[in-house]
Amino acid sequence: MKQSWEGPLNKIDDYRWEIPKTYNSGMRVPGLIYASSNLLEKICQDQAAEQVANVAFLPGIVGRSLAMPDIHWGYGFPIGGVAATSLDSGVISPGGIGFDINCGIRLLRTNLTIKEVKPKIKPLVDELFRDVPSGVGSKGKINISYNEIRKVLTRGSKWAIERGFGWGEDILFTEEEGCMKDANPDLVSKRALERGKSQLGTLGSGNHFLEIQVIDKVYDPEVARELGLGEGQITVMIHCGSRGLGHQVCTDYLVTMQKAVSRYGIQLPDRQLACAPLSSPEGKNYYAAMACAANYAWVNRQCIMHWTREVFAKVFRSTPEELGLKLIYDVAHNIAKIEEHSLEGKKIKLCVHRKGATRAFPPHHPDVPEKYKKIGQPVLIPGDMGRYSYCLIGTEKAMEETFGSTCHGAGRVMSRTSAKKQARGRDIQQELREKGIIVKAESRGTLAEEMPEVYKDVSEVVEVMHQTGISRKVARMRPLGVIKG
Amino acid sequence: MKKFKILEHTADIGIAAYGKTKREVFINTAKGMFEIIAGGNKDHKENFYDKVKLEADNLEGLLFAWLNELLYIGETRLVILNKFQIKELSNFQIEAEVEGMKINHPSVKIEKEIKAVTYHRLEIKKDEESGLWSAQVIFDI
Numbered sequence: 001m002k003q004s005w006e007g008p009l010n011k012i013d014d015y016r017w018e019i020p021k022t023y024n025s026g027m028r029v030p031g032l033i034y035a036s037s038n039l040l041e042k043i044c045q046d047q048a049a050e051q052v053a054n055v056a057f058l059p060g061i062v063g064r065s066l067a068m069p070d071i072h073w074g075y076g077f078p079i080g081g082v083a084a085t086s087l088d089s090g091v092i093s094p095g096g097i098g099f100d101i102n103c104g105i106r107l108l109r110t111n112l113t114i115k116e117v118k119p120k121i122k123p124l125v126d127e128l129f130r131d132v133p134s135g136v137g138s139k140g141k142i143n144i145s146y147n148e149i150r151k152v153l154t155r156g157s158k159w160a161i162e163r164g165f166g167w168g169e170d171i172l173f174t175e176e177e178g179c180m181k182d183a184n185p186d187l188v189s190k191r192a193l194e195r196g197k198s199q200l201g202t203l204g205s206g207n208h209f210l211e212i213q214v215i216d217k218v219y220d221p222e223v224a225r226e227l228g229l230g231e232g233q234i235t236v237m238i239h240c241g242s243r244g245l246g247h248q249v250c251t252d253y254l255v256t257m258q259k260a261v262s263r264y265g266i267q268l269p270d271r272q273l274a275c276a277p278l279s280s281p282e283g284k285n286y287y288a289a290m291a292c293a294a295n296y297a298w299v300n301r302q303c304i305m306h307w308t309r310e311v312f313a314k315v316f317r318s319t320p321e322e323l324g325l326k327l328i329y330d331v332a333h334n335i336a337k338i339e340e341h342s343l344e345g346k347k348i349k350l351c352v353h354r355k356g357a358t359r360a361f362p363p364h365h366p367d368v369p370e371k372y373k374k375i376g377q378p379v380l381i382p383g384d385m386g387r388y389s390y391c392l393i394g395t396e397k398a399m400e401e402t403f404g405s406t407c408h409g410a411g412r413v414m415s416r417t418s419a420k421k422q423a424r425g426r427d428i429q430q431e432l433r434e435k436g437i438i439v440k441a442e443s444r445g446t447l448a449e450e451m452p453e454v455y456k457d458v459s460e461v462v463e464v465m466h467q468t469g470i471s472r473k474v475a476r477m478r479p480l481g482v483i484k485g
Numbered sequence: 486m487k488k489f490k491i492l493e494h495t496a497d498i499g500i501a502a503y504g505k506t507k508r509e510v511f512i513n514t515a516k517g518m519f520e521i522i523a524g525g526n527k528d529h530k531e532n533f534y535d536k537v538k539l540e541a542d543n544l545e546g547l548l549f550a551w552l553n554e555l556l557y558i559g560e561t562r563l564v565i566l567n568k569f570q571i572k573e574l575s576n577f578q579i580e581a582e583v584e585g586m587k588i589n590h591p592s593v594k595i596e597k598e599i600k601a602v603t604y605h606r607l608e609i610k611k612d613e614e615s616g617l618w619s620a621q622v623i624f625d626i
Contacts, residue, residue, distance in 0.1 A: 046495055072495050072496055073494065073495045073496065074496060074497075074605075075497065075603040075604070075605030075606075075623055075625065076603075076604075076605055079496055095604075098625075099600045099601040099603075099625045100600060100625075191557060191561075194561055195557070195560060195561060198561075204598065205597070205598045206598065206600075206626060244560055247600045247601045247625075248557070250601060251553055251601050251602070254549075254604060255546070255549075255550075258542075258546065258604070259542070270604075270605060271604040271605075271607065272603055272604040272605040274604065412495050412496045413495070414495070415493040415494060415495050415496075415498075416498060416626070417491065417493050417498070418493065443596065443597075445524075445596055445597065485598075
């Protein structure tokens with residue numbers, strides 16, 4: 001199935017490559033890929049670039065169809081794609097958000113150092129594995145009614161705090177303060193509620209994880225200090241999304257959108273790009289349902305963080321407050337947002353689709369928490385379980401070029417089937433242990449499919465964003481203990 | 486004739502399924518999907534039964550609905566489905582009976598979670614020359 005892409009790419013500079021509008025007559029805007037020449041070579045090994053061109057077909061798309069350096073072949077949109085559409089003439093596409101609505105990352109700091117944590121890493125991983133439900137078909141330990149889940153969908157992180165899952169201040173350090181206000185649970189199917197009800201507070205499987213890390217390099221000491229991060233310090237990263245609820249919302253609305261495409265006479269090169277005008281009932285309803293799934297995902301990560309705090313307190317016979325277990329930030333990387341941007345010198349409201357891309361707002365932006373106003377929004381970029389993850393910071397440049405967006409991770413380079421073949425006869429868990437990383441996974445299959453070499457080197461991806469000024473490096477984290485589904 | 490084969494896709498996974506009839510290709514697509522979900526864990530005695538009745542605007546939409554319905558049953562009832570009997574099938578409607586095993590049995594395990602069925606490269610068609618049916622579907626995992 002895999003074939004390389006041979007379409008035109010105009011080099012703008014060492015990190016920017018344009019797919020001209022002339023490549024395909026249906027393209028309304030050009031495409032732009034951010035990549036080093038080395039990454040570009042990998043990107044062109046499959047059809048991800050074609051998908052960047054396909055996204056440029058969307059009615060009302062403005063600027064360019066953008067691709068971050070971690071772009072890889074998805075369905076409809078590439079993973080690592082950003083597309084902004086006009087509110088009056090533009091569309092919203094569930095495929096431009098993905099099935100796992102508000103899949104995202106949160107980073108928790110601690111006062112602990114590597115010296116204190118290293119001897120306790122095994123019990124920490126064991127306890128976290130026990131207390132945070134993970135794996136396929138995992139059921140949560142929160143039992144809620146249909147009535148209650150509707151509150152989760154409307155109130156988001158506030159619901160979690162009111163139920164004792166965390167601290168009031170956590171909300172301030174969550175994108176959108178953990179709640180999209182347009183959420184309307186009446187537009188979420190009974191099926192989606194049913195799937196979501198039993199899975200609240202679960203990590204899931206695949207590339208989702210909970211990771212204990214150590215900061216091994218600080219690039220910007222001043223910003224790091226403002227964030228409360230320093231070399232040798234322990235952090236915890238959580239990566240998960242909206243579970244079955246989000247998957248079902250996307251599935252339901254894909255059906256609605258297939259019909260909308262013919263109703264509104266929209267021409268598309270791939271049915272997975274199915275969309276509806278933002279001003280249409282279909283478009284508005286999807287946005288309100290997507291917001292529900294986004295709120296669910298924030299509650300999910302909030303609950304998982306709460307249990308993580310409890311485990312640390314137990315293992316270190318202390319309290320989360322004493323251990324300084326503060327939330328640094330929580331970012332969504334599969335979402336669409338109505339945001340204000342500058343386009344050709346004018347302020348305009350746009351719908352920014354980020355599918356495998358992270359919001360990266362600059363200092364003084366109204367949506368950046370008060371505490372970070374001077375430095376900008378923290379951006380959290382996970383890598384694979386054998387190498388690094390990064391904390392970056394948003395810049396003005398991202399507002400000028402990428403609708404305030406940046407990369408979201410390493411990006412896969414190897415299919416799961418090839419990964420399994422390559423892992424045959426190897427003990428991935430032992431290989432990682434030799435590198436000082438304790439991994440506990442629900443399934444051995446997941447370990448093989450998620451081994452470090454199936455991903456691009458996240459450092460290379462982050463470097464592109466740093467060199468282009470789209471977001472700046474602050475700190476690098478190395479994994480010590482990993483929980484996988 | 487091969488019932489189905491697993492397709493490679495960088496971030497996701499797909500199946501190509503075959504059949505002498507439309508009915509057979511619907512069944513083989515479902516079997517392929519549960520092969521991905523359960524691997525070799527699906528040959529136990531059935532202790533779950535359900536009925537399915539679905540409608541769609543066209544045949545591809547019906548295949549999408551069929552696989553999504555089975556995923557939904559699997560996830561919410563915690564079962565692995567392995568027997569599919571199609572009672573009625575047109576281009577717009579399907580009626581079927583499905584059987585499977587509950588996952589609470591210690592030897593029945595899910596190997597991989599499929600998040601959803603995608604429309605990406607979704608295809609179901611009859612080869613006019615040979616009269617054989619084939620389908621292709623990509624999953625988000």
